[in-house]
Amino acid sequence: MDEMTQMMKELTETDGVSGFERSVRDKMAGYLEPLSDELLKDRLGSIAGKKTGREGGPKVLIAGHLDEIGFLVTSITSKGFLKFQQLGGWWPHSVMSQRVKVKTRKGDYIGIVGSKPPHILEASEREKVVPLKNMYIDIGAKDAEDAKAMGVRPGDWVVPVSEFTTMRDDELWVGKAIDNRAGCALAVEVMKRLQEQEHPNVLYAGATVQEEVGLRGAITLANLVEPDIAFALDVGVASDMPGLESQPTQTSVGDGPLILLFDASMIPHNGLRDLVMDTAEELHIPLQVDSIPGGGTDGGKFHLSGKGCPTLSVGFPTRYIHTHNAIMAKKDFDQAATLLTAVIQKLDWDLVNELFG
Numbered sequence: 001m002d003e004m005t006q007m008m009k010e011l012t013e014t015d016g017v018s019g020f021e022r023s024v025r026d027k028m029a030g031y032l033e034p035l036s037d038e039l040l041k042d043r044l045g046s047i048a049g050k051k052t053g054r055e056g057g058p059k060v061l062i063a064g065h066l067d068e069i070g071f072l073v074t075s076i077t078s079k080g081f082l083k084f085q086q087l088g089g090w091w092p093h094s095v096m097s098q099r100v101k102v103k104t105r106k107g108d109y110i111g112i113v114g115s116k117p118p119h120i121l122e123a124s125e126r127e128k129v130v131p132l133k134n135m136y137i138d139i140g141a142k143d144a145e146d147a148k149a150m151g152v153r154p155g156d157w158v159v160p161v162s163e164f165t166t167m168r169d170d171e172l173w174v175g176k177a178i179d180n181r182a183g184c185a186l187a188v189e190v191m192k193r194l195q196e197q198e199h200p201n202v203l204y205a206g207a208t209v210q211e212e213v214g215l216r217g218a219i220t221l222a223n224l225v226e227p228d229i230a231f232a233l234d235v236g237v238a239s240d241m242p243g244l245e246s247q248p249t250q251t252s253v254g255d256g257p258l259i260l261l262f263d264a265s266m267i268p269h270n271g272l273r274d275l276v277m278d279t280a281e282e283l284h285i286p287l288q289v290d291s292i293p294g295g296g297t298d299g300g301k302f303h304l305s306g307k308g309c310p311t312l313s314v315g316f317p318t319r320y321i322h323t324h325n326a327i328m329a330k331k332d333f334d335q336a337a338t339l340l341t342a343v344i345q346k347l348d349w350d351l352v353n354e355l356f357g
Contacts, residue, residue, distance in 0.1 A: 001170070004189065005330065007031065008173050009164040011181035015101065017070030018087045018213045020157045021045050024066040024181070028207055031188045035195060040204070046221040048206030051191055053199035058352040060344055061204045061227035061309075062190060063218075064183020064234065065211035065298055068176065069322055071158035073102065073137075076148065080141030082111065084158060085132070088212030089295075092132050094323040099161040102139055106151025110161065111137040162324045171330055172253070178318060178326040180211065182333060183233035186314075189337040190344065197341070200348035201229075208298050215265065218298035222305035228352055229272065230311040231340065232299035235328065236260065236290050238317035249290045251317040254329040256286030257336035260313040263292040265300025269310035271355040276312060279343050285335045288317060310355050314340060 001009070016024035025047050033039055036049030048063065069088030076082055082102065095113050102109045115135050118126065137158065141147035164175035173182075187205040194203065204225045208217030211234075222230070239245075240252035251258055259276060260268065280287035303311035316332040 004185070004333065005166065005170060005173065007185050007188065008181065011185055012164045012175040012177040015103065015159040016066055016068060017157050017159055018067040018210045020103070021066040021209045024184070028066065028184055028188070032191065032206065035188070035191045040224055042217070042220040042224045044217050044220045045209040046207065046217040048204040048221060048225060049191060051194065051203045051205070053194070053201055053203060054348070057201035058228040058347055058349055059204060059225060060201045060347055061222070061225050061230040061302065062187050062233055062340065063205070063221060063298060064185070064187055064207045065180045065217065066184060066207045066209050067212050068159070068179065068181070069212050070160065071100065073152065073154055073156045073158060075154055076144045076152060077136065078144050080139075080143045080147040081114070082137040082139065082147070082152065084137060087157070089322055090132065091322070092129050092135070095132065095135065096130060098324050100137060100158050101161050102137065102152060102156055102158050104151040104153070104156050109139045109150060109152070111139040111158070114138045160324045167327070172327055173330055174325055174327050176324055176326070178328055179235045179321045182235055182316060182318070182328060183207070186233045186333060186336055186340070190340045193337060193341045194344065197345065199345050201344065203344060211298055215296065215298050215301045218301035222302050222309070226306055227302065227309050229347055229355070230299065230302035230309050232297040232302060232311065232313045234297045234313060234315045235318040235321055235326070236315045237292065237321065238319045240317070241319060251288045251290050253317050253319055253327060254331055255317070256288050257314060257316055257332050257339060258288040258290050260297070261289050261291045263296045263300070263313070264294050265296025266303050266311065266313070268299070268312045269303070269355065271357070272310045272312045275346070275355070276314070276339065276343055279346070280339055283338060283342060285339050287339070
């Protein structure tokens with residue numbers, strides 16, 4: 001297993017849902033500290049390593065987000081089953097019968113997301129999506145008192161159980177939390193590649209908290225760094241599966257990194273978009289584009305920071321995001337790192353002032 005794949009394995013298998021990212025932040029700190037002049041942390045838990053290429057140069061922020069989607073225990077039934085709410089967006093049918101891990105003060109417990117078996121469903125129910133409110137988590141407790149004795153209480157967090165693996169001779173990465181530990185890993189990889197190369201700016205590479213529940217850590221990290229240029233590093237929705245042939249933009253796993261032309265949180269800076277597209281052409285890197293009418297990335301908050309910060313979302317087409325098992329291509333990750341490294345090496349004050357117009 002090469003270094004990039006090993007980093008992805010370690011990051012994706014570290015648990016950390018929205019609001020409970022400490023373990024992932026500590027893992028990121030371990031990667032960033034040897035590469036950084038100093039580590040910065042805001043009071044919500046976002047983190048960034050600082051690497052000075054040219055003192056007084058533009059501040060360039062590249063960041064993924066630490067949190068993965070998960071659940072929060074809201075109550076314990078008299079029979080000892082756990083009711084829950086989502087942290088981040090889930091399609092209910094991808095949740096049923098899956099394994100989860102309930103994180104309590106007394107340790108972790110494996111649970112199964114339960115629902116009615118098909119044998120007792122009414123005919124009208126068989127064609128409907130089961131709402132999350134009708135599901136529960138079974139941790140094997142005898143009753144409510146037993147669950148409480150195990151240490152379970154409302155407010156405990158729940159994370160998907162899924163071991164990282166690879167497909168096609170390690171060409172594809174598979175696992176939970178690829179959204180968005182892939183963005184976290186990309187921030188580390190770019191900083192690593194810039195260790196032996198000059199860059200005319202001050203780079204801040206890291207990750208935010210609570211992106212999946214409202215881009216919250218992006219606000220506090222941008223307040224801390226005060227960037228002049230920002231890149232939100234996140235996954236994109238691959239459309240190379242059956243049933244998505246009519247999508248207005250088509251992106252495929254393994255066909256190159258992508259940039260977002262539009263999402264509900266941000267219209268990217270045109271000059272920065274052109275710079276990335278031109279650099280991709282120079283490097284002969286295939287660059288895909290996507291447009292998402294709903295949802296957004298941390299770029300939605302980065303670009304509103306200070307007096308305004310030219311921002312672009314960069315990522316990788318990924319299948320089955322917001323489930324227990326997503327799939328992305330190592331090649332797309334590697335090319336995204338090459339592209340971002342080259343772009344950052346161009347971002348001196350002359351170019352940044354030109355972008356400001």
